[in-house]
Amino acid sequence: MDILGMLSNTASWIISPTTIAYAIAAVGLSVHFGYAGLLNFGMAGFMALGAYGYAISILSFGWPWWAGILVGAGASVIFAVLLGIPTLRLRADYLAIVTIAAAEILRLLFTTMLFDEWTNSADGLGGYHDSFRAANPIPPGEYGFGPWMYNEKDWWVRIFGFVLLAIAVLIVWSLMRSPWGRVLRGIREDEDAVRALGKNVFAYKMQALIIGGVFGAMAGVVFALPSAVVPGSYVTSLTFFIWTIVLLGGAATVFGPVVGSVIFWVIMAALDNIIPALADAGILPITNIQAGVLRYIFVGVALMLIVIYRPQGIFGNKKELTFVK
Amino acid sequence: MSSNPLPTGVTPVKSTGLHVGEIAPGVKKVDPIIIADGVTRKFGGLTAVNVEHLEIPRNAITALIGPNGAGKTTLFNLLTGFDKPDTGSWTFDGKNMKGVAAYQAAKLGQVRTFQLTKALGLLTVMENMKLGAKNQVGERIFPSLFPGFWRKQEATNEVKALDLLKKFKLDTKQTDFAASLSGGQRKLLEMARALMSDPKLVMLDEPMAGVNPALTQSLLEHILNLKQEGMTVLFVEHDMHMVRHIADWVVVMAMGEVVAEGPPDEVMRNQKVIDAYLGSHQDVDLGVVTGRVKGKMDPEAKKMAEEVEHLDQAINASEKGDN
Amino acid sequence: MxxxxxxxxxxxxxxxxxxxxxxxxxxxxxxxxxxxxxxxxxxxxxxxxxxxxxxxxxxxxxxxxxxxxxxxxxxxxxxxxxxxxxxxxxxxxxxxxxxxxxxxxxxxxxxxxxxxxxxxxxxxxxxxxxxxxxxxxxxRVVVSFSDQLIARFFDGINFGLMLALAAIGVSLVFGTTGLSNFAQAEMVTFGALAGLFFSTVLQLPILLALLLAVVASGAFGWSLDAGIWKPLRKKGIGLVQMMIVSIGLSLALRYVFLFFVGGSTLQLEGAGDAKFQIFGPISLAMSDIISMVISIVVLAGVGFWLLRTRIGKATRAISDNASLASSSGIDVDGVIRIVWILSGALAGLAGILWAYFRPGIKWDMGGQILLLIFAAVTLGGLGTAFGALVGSIIIGVMVEVSSLFIPADIKYIGALLVLILVLLVRPQGILGRKERIG
Structure with missing residues (x-):
């Protein structure tokens, strides 16, 4: 077994674009669920809007990369408003069902042959990298050390992702120590009490939905930056993985979602390396395909165990428990 | 009636001469703060509230009493914008409140508390208080990002909150999570929090429920103080002795309608009230029955307690049925 | 047109x-x-x-x-x-x-x-x-629009009846425990896979195999309650937590299925049989006819159970008001156990029927209709079993008929939009009662 190769492979996931993208989405979801108590199960939809908004703006309209990002953000704001108007006044679990349904509608619309001209249907979109890469200030070459050796393009994606993540974290940190965040935490616990104190609960929830949604779209952009946009990525499982990350790190914490994403992907990468190796070596009596599936079973079990035994997450404070009974 | 164990330390100054003309349900008031007309609310086939005309006097303490299911809390919810009536309209401080949302009503100076206390347990006592303050710029999304906009205001609010907390003897708990407070302390916190917004009208839904006898004393004083400070109080209560003790005016509801109103002593003698509310149990001390006042439960009282419990269940069941 | x-x-x-x-x-x-x-x-x-x-x-x-x-x-x-x-x-x-x-x-x-x-x-x-x-x-034949409409409508009824089997389980569980059970999707898949196991691995005659599969599905529902949901209820875990646990369970089970059966589509014996014309534009395979008959009989049985039997009445009483039901001497835990067994068996049956209807068995087949089930339950009114039936048939017909007007690859969108619109206009659903504030 190539232990060193496996370690290096696993370590590289600490700063992979996927890890960063999931972290940004998780920060967005922490605004929704952790601070505002909104059960958004449509994060995959917000991410799809970011990714497709970016790719379609560039491919179909020839706009520059930054305009693509703005389009993605704008689309997620509209999506959040459309979702929020009917559901934010209703019971919390209704929002869960509506958001999951809306995200699926988006995925079906991106998959259908009907809009093939723009979305390339199930095949997805690729080849939109030129504009973003042209803006790369890093001179060509290989940089880094150990498992983290990348060329200038890979670094540019990572650094840009980091910047977006840092902005998201900074915004959440500033918001949540402010009186605005206090109102939001009050709403999470008992919105009638906050309403009785003269706060427009609906507006606060809507603002939270929009902020988290825009973060979701940014996550979609970062997710799309290094590779391609394929509708099959934006399934409900994606949303559930982000939920696992948020609950793992601590939903009502600023850095929990970020650390959660790193832990999640490092463990996933480690399992992806170790289990097939064990299967190859004949230690585990399973096929290689089964070895690849096993880690997803662990995700599901982990999600259950976290929610039951440590709902506040690794970094969360039990007293600040998000789940209101 | 039986022995009266109520605190005697407070000597409330009763406001009198609140009404104009003959005392009857819907009587005009000299200076009303709320005027309601034809307010009805139905749940399925059940008429929860059907108030033809009701005026609440300003700068006085008005008690809203009636048996369980009489529609008191529903009327509260309607007046505060937490529920929408099927018909009718009302004004608060001269402003038409039709279609006014709950948070707007609160902003206009009409704050309420809840029957089941809604202290925000995961916020500290001080955070709870600061949440009650009005017009904090930092509660708007963009200024909230820059502490420069709201730090000063936050400090002012803190001073005000401390002052109120001292009055309510909660100042030593300010950094504790509200969840760690006792039931009675949460009631006090809820009231103190409501006062952070300098309201004109304070609406208390069963402020005494679940409060231990040691605290009732200070709660009563606080309610009386509100009047002295120029506020109007409207509260829902079951305990006749407390109502008699502090209320200037009593409104009696039964089956969703206002069946009687007047100064406490006169209302207590009203046959309609006795029929509707006390039933055949006028000799029973309600304070004892409801468990809020310690006393001996005679067989009559026990029987009534059972009946009340029975009625409670039936009403809860029918309310659930509306869900 | x-x-x-x-x-x-x-x-x-x-x-x-x-x-x-x-x-x-x-x-x-x-x-x-x-x-x-x-x-x-x-x-x-x-x-x-x-x-x-x-x-x-x-x-x-x-x-x-x-x-x-x-x-x-x-x-x-x-x-x-x-x-x-x-x-x-x-x-x-x-x-x-x-x-x-x-x-x-x-x-x-x-x-x-x-x-x-x-x-x-x-x-x-x-x-x-x-x-x-x-x-x-x-x-390649020329069919009039009305004939297509009738044929699709009939297919929709069939699909709707099948959805109803799964949806009633969701609805009963929601009514008695308040749980929105995302793992219902995997209970559906389980039924189909159990049928496959008994008929191909154990080589049992198909009818016996399918009967055993339904029994196994009921046992599966029971084991989920005994192993997970009952302990969690005892622990006093909140409903939102429970819902997320059900999502975790759904993910885990889904990949367990993938682990054992792989990603390919498998067939039950008799699936994809030739169709024959019943009357007019309607032609059905034998499995379609049997499927409809079974659905109707089972649904009628469930209706009878809910309305006429003591436990069925107790179930409805708990859905109306759990604490009152419990204080009037109903064994709430016992009823909930039965509801889970029933829910598992109905979901398993739905899975088997769906395996014929699609046709084919896949590891994530339940997940494909989970949102349709939720849409049906919400449309009919959360927690009302009969609402789930009505909702399912409307959703089934809508999905099939709408594919006459919109491309088939987005035919589920209509059902999902209905789900959202219902929550917007009448959140209590068709048969639900209005919610009360305060």
Whole structure:
């Protein structure tokens, strides 16, 4: 077994674009669920809007990369408003069902042959990298050390992702120590009490939905930056993985979602390396395909165990428990 | 009636001469703060509230009493914008409140508390208080990002909150999570929090429920103080002795309608009230029955307690049925 | 659309997307490396820089000799697919062209099932463009719109009845415990897989195997309650936490299924049988008829159970008011256990029937209809069993009928939109009672 190769492979996931993208989405979801108590199960939809908004703006309209990002953000704001108007006044679990349904509608619309001209249907979109890469200030070459050796393009994606993540974290940190965040935490616990104190609960929830949604779209952009946009990525499982990350790190914490994403992907990468190796070596009596599936079973079990035994997450404070009974 | 164990330390100054003309349900008031007309609310086939005309006097303490299911809390919810009536309209401080949302009503100076206390347990006592303050710029999304906009205001609010907390003897708990407070302390916190917004009208839904006898004393004083400070109080209560003790005016509801109103002593003698509310149990001390006042439960009282419990269940069941 | 109008639509023998219809498959790689296929024997217009290409397959096998033509911008060309089912036509300009598949050159009983035999195609960024045709089982006949409508409506009822089996389980569990059970999807899949296990691995006669599968599904429901949900209720875990636990469970089970059966589609004995005409435009396979009869009988049985039996009445009482029910001496835990067993068995049965309806068994088949089940339950009114039945039939009919007007690959969208609209306009559903504030 190539232990060193496996370690290096696993370590590289600490700063992979996927890890960063999931972290940004998780920060967005922490605004929704952790601070505002909104059960958004449509994060995959917000991410799809970011990714497709970016790719379609560039491919179909020839706009520059930054305009693509703005389009993605704008689309997620509209999506959040459309979702929020009917559901934010209703019971919390209704929002869960509506958001999951809306995200699926988006995925079906991106998959259908009907809009093939723009979305390339199930095949997805690729080849939109030129504009973003042209803006790369890093001179060509290989940089880094150990498992983290990348060329200038890979670094540019990572650094840009980091910047977006840092902005998201900074915004959440500033918001949540402010009186605005206090109102939001009050709403999470008992919105009638906050309403009785003269706060427009609906507006606060809507603002939270929009902020988290825009973060979701940014996550979609970062997710799309290094590779391609394929509708099959934006399934409900994606949303559930982000939920696992948020609950793992601590939903009502600023850095929990970020650390959660790193832990999640490092463990996933480690399992992806170790289990097939064990299967190859004949230690585990399973096929290689089964070895690849096993880690997803662990995700599901982990999600259950976290929610039951440590709902506040690794970094969360039990007293600040998000789940209101 | 039986022995009266109520605190005697407070000597409330009763406001009198609140009404104009003959005392009857819907009587005009000299200076009303709320005027309601034809307010009805139905749940399925059940008429929860059907108030033809009701005026609440300003700068006085008005008690809203009636048996369980009489529609008191529903009327509260309607007046505060937490529920929408099927018909009718009302004004608060001269402003038409039709279609006014709950948070707007609160902003206009009409704050309420809840029957089941809604202290925000995961916020500290001080955070709870600061949440009650009005017009904090930092509660708007963009200024909230820059502490420069709201730090000063936050400090002012803190001073005000401390002052109120001292009055309510909660100042030593300010950094504790509200969840760690006792039931009675949460009631006090809820009231103190409501006062952070300098309201004109304070609406208390069963402020005494679940409060231990040691605290009732200070709660009563606080309610009386509100009047002295120029506020109007409207509260829902079951305990006749407390109502008699502090209320200037009593409104009696039964089956969703206002069946009687007047100064406490006169209302207590009203046959309609006795029929509707006390039933055949006028000799029973309600304070004892409801468990809020310690006393001996005679067989009559026990029987009534059972009946009340029975009625409670039936009403809860029918309310659930509306869900 | 006037019903008398005759359409040149095709009467598909099995109108579902997944039904034995495989798309004309063109890999992305093929499009990207289109230049490599210049070795094509039948390539037309190889002198041009731009080219359309495709790969015609039916049921995973290449179809040879299918005539494909391209026209537009004053250019016409045609070719036939080679032994590997591949074709490629070069065109002079990077413009929009119409590409037509000559259906008469397809094998008997095969048609272009979705999207029509003639499509317009345009190039993206590259000079290569792949064109897909969806092939399906069917015959080229002319069917009037009203006949199609009736046929689809009937299919919809069948689909709706099947949904109802799964939806009533969700609704009963929600009513008695307040849990929105996402793992219901996997309970559906479990039933189908259990049927497969008993019939192919243990080689039992199919009817016995399916009966055992339903029993096993009920046992599965019981074990979920005993192993997970009852302890969690005892622990006093909140409803939102429980819902997320059910999502975790759903994920875990889904991948456990994938682990054991792999990603391919498997068939139960008798699935995909030939259909025969019942009357008018309605033709059904034997399995469809049995499926409908079973659904109706079982649903009637559940209705009888809820309305007439002591435990059924207790179930409804708990849904109305759990604490009152418990204080009046109803064994709430016992009833909830029965509800889980029933919910598991009904979901398992739905899975089996759906395995015939699709047809095929896949590891994530339950997940594909989970949102339709939720839509049905919400439409009918959360927690009301009869609402779930009504909601399911409406959703089933809507999904099938809407595919007459919108492309089949987005036919589920209508149901999802209904879900959202219902929550917007009448959140308590059709049969639910209005919620009360305060």
């Amino acid at each position: 006037p019903t008398a109008q005759i359409q040149t639509a095709r009467k598909t023998l099995s109108p579902r997307v997944a039904v034995g219809l495989l798309l004309t498959f063109v890999s992305l790689a093929f499009a990207l490396f289109g230049g490599m296929s210049s070795a094509h024997a039948d390539e037309v217009g190889a002198e041009y820089e731009y080219a359309f290409s495709g790969n015609v397959q039916y049921q995973d096998k290449p179809v040879e000799g299918v005539k494909i033509s391209v026209s537009g911008n004053g250019y016409d060309a045609e070719t036939v697919t080679d032994a590997e089912g591949k074709w490629k036509i070069g065109v002079p300009e990077k413009e929009k062209y119409t590409i037509t598949m000559d259906e008469s050159t397809l094998p008997d009983g095969v048609i272009v099932a979705e999207g029509g035999s003639s499509v317009e195609a345009e190039f993206g960024l590259s000079g290569k463009k792949s064109v897909n045709f969806f092939l399906g089982q069917g015959e």
